Amino acid sequence: MALPEISETSNSNMMNGEHIIMRLTYISRYNNHNPNGEVSRILAQAQQNNTYNGITGALIFNHNYFLQSIEGARPVINDLLRKLVKDDRHFSLQIIECSEIEQRRWDKWSMKYLIPSEDNKEHSLKFSAGTEFNPYLMSTNQIMMLIDALSKQQEQEEKQISEKKKSWFSIG
Numbered sequence: 001m002a003l004p005e006i007s008e009t010s011n012s013n014m015m016n017g018e019h020i021i022m023r024l025t026y027i028s029r030y031n032n033h034n035p036n037g038e039v040s041r042i043l044a045q046a047q048q049n050n051t052y053n054g055i056t057g058a059l060i061f062n063h064n065y066f067l068q069s070i071e072g073a074r075p076v077i078n079d080l081l082r083k084l085v086k087d088d089r090h091f092s093l094q095i096i097e098c099s100e101i102e103q104r105r106w107d108k109w110s111m112k113y114l115i116p117s118e119d120n121k122e123h124s125l126k127f128s129a130g131t132e133f134n135p136y137l138m139s140t141n142q143i144m145m146l147i148d149a150l151s152k153q154q155e156q157e158e159k160q161i162s163e164k165k166k167s168w169f170s171i172g
């Protein structure tokens with residue numbers, strides 16, 4: 001994803017802290033009574049808005065819970081946080097970590113959807129306190145390790161798929 005370098009940011013844009021990049025990670029509970037709550041719709045809206053706003057991130061969803069990590073200019077992240085808190089497609093939002101960062105972790109993705117599936121259940125439960133994935137029972141450290149593990153695993157799977165495709169095309 002093409003993101004403006006800090007040096008490219010004009011001085012007028014720095015008046016409000018736009019040059020400071022931060023990452024915010026939170027968990028929330030899915031509101032399954034909201035008819036507009038389809039995750040595909042949330043994801044599409046996030047990807048479209050985030051591309052425009054220079055936000056990158058990852059979203060994990062497992063029927064009951066969301067876990068999202070967003071990175072971007074500090075005022076932009078704060079604007080989004082205000083919207084997220086008011087969004088009734090989820091509730092009980094709890095901030096897991098919020099810090100200034102030197103480098104983005106999700107720089108390739110406007111919003112990467114990471115799915116805790118049967119295949120990667122091992123990861124979701126490894127860092128969980130119970131027998132079911134429940135981020136409310138997990139420490140900040142466990143949550144950050146889970147996001148990292150899922151994203152690394154998914155990146156690896158995608159790389160393998162693209163290499164397989166390349167080898168199919170090179171046959172003959």
Ligand SMILES: Cc1cc2nc3c(=O)[nH]c(=O)nc-3n(C[C@H](O)[C@H](O)[C@H](O)COP(=O)(O)O)c2cc1C
Pocket residue numbers: 042045046047049050057066068070080083084085087089090111
């Ligand atoms: C779990 C969850 C994650 C979301 N993630 C994002 C996001 O990454 N970016 C975004 O712009 N909106 C996201 N939204 C939607 C916002 O809460 C809000 O509805 C939206 O930003 C409003 O956009 P608008 O001002 O263009 O109408 C998310 C909503 C939910 C429930």
